[in-house]
């Protein structure tokens with residue numbers, strides 16, 4: 001049995017500027033509520049792309065459609081030209097990793113163990129090898145631990161490798177989530193509100209970390225409410241409002257677009273849904289709430 005602990009994914013390699021993620025016409029409905037409507041978005045290799053929008057705009061739902069947590073009602077998502085499988089572990093194996101808005105670490109495992117869990121899609125050790133703990137298993141385990149330590153070094157947590165995850169301060173838990181996502185050796189990293197709850201220094205450090213990730217050849221798509229962070233960081237920003245993509249462009253274009261300001265201030269913009277549509281959405285939302293999954 002062999003173990004692949006290198007950085008090779010299953011998707012073909014891309015050159016800088018090639019499209020890594022290509023989402024077309026993605027629509028997600030929950031009963032009568034359309035949370036995401038006909039959204040196109042692409043991310044190129046070497047890019048950091050931001051996804052912003054007011055609360056409830058559909059950002060996390062869209063992420064869930066990209067990562068196999070939801071199967072879009074309509075539309076298609078391709079990663080490096082291949083249609084994504086409708087299962088989150090297969091999407092991770094294909095090369096897309098993510099973090100969550102609400103931290104999802106294994107609280108009672110060590111920092112190192114959390115990163116090792118993230119490596120499972122890149123190791124091929126079989127059941128018997130693991131049970132018998134033969135030389136193949138030990139070699140694979142040593143290689144995985146070495147890579148996990150490298151990643152902890154990269155995010156600045158190597159000295160805390162043996163600490164329990166739950167004892168880390170909040171900002172470090174977010175870094176650990178990123179290290180765990182990187183452990184699957186992704187070509188695209190999706191970050192859902194990576195600076196939520198951070199102080200300005202931690203936010204600045206996260207910005208540097210995301211640049212460093214991009215410099216390693218990993219494309220990044222990031223949801224964030226901190227506009228300073230987004231506009232400093234991103235090559236391109238897409239704005240979702242009420243499930244639809246309102247504007248997309250570089251930071252200056254998006255910041256200068258009055259429809260974006262209006263959307264954040266709650267003022268109606270041209271082509272905004274009318275009162276009837278809003279009432280329809282609210283009614284559907286009220287119906288859908290009891291069954292709402294706890295994915296955030």
Ligand SMILES: Nc1ncnc2c1ncn2[C@@H]1O[C@H](COP(=O)(O)OP(=O)(O)OP(=O)(O)O)[C@@H](O)[C@H]1O
Nearest residue numbers: 030035054055056057058059060061062288292293
């Ligand atoms: N599983 C679900 N079932 C029913 N409705 C859902 C579900 N998930 C999300 N929604 C609804 O879809 C809409 C978009 O929610 P979503 O969480 O994607 O927005 P968001 O832009 O990520 O918001 P925030 O910035 O507050 O995190 C909301 O009206 C939400 O209530």
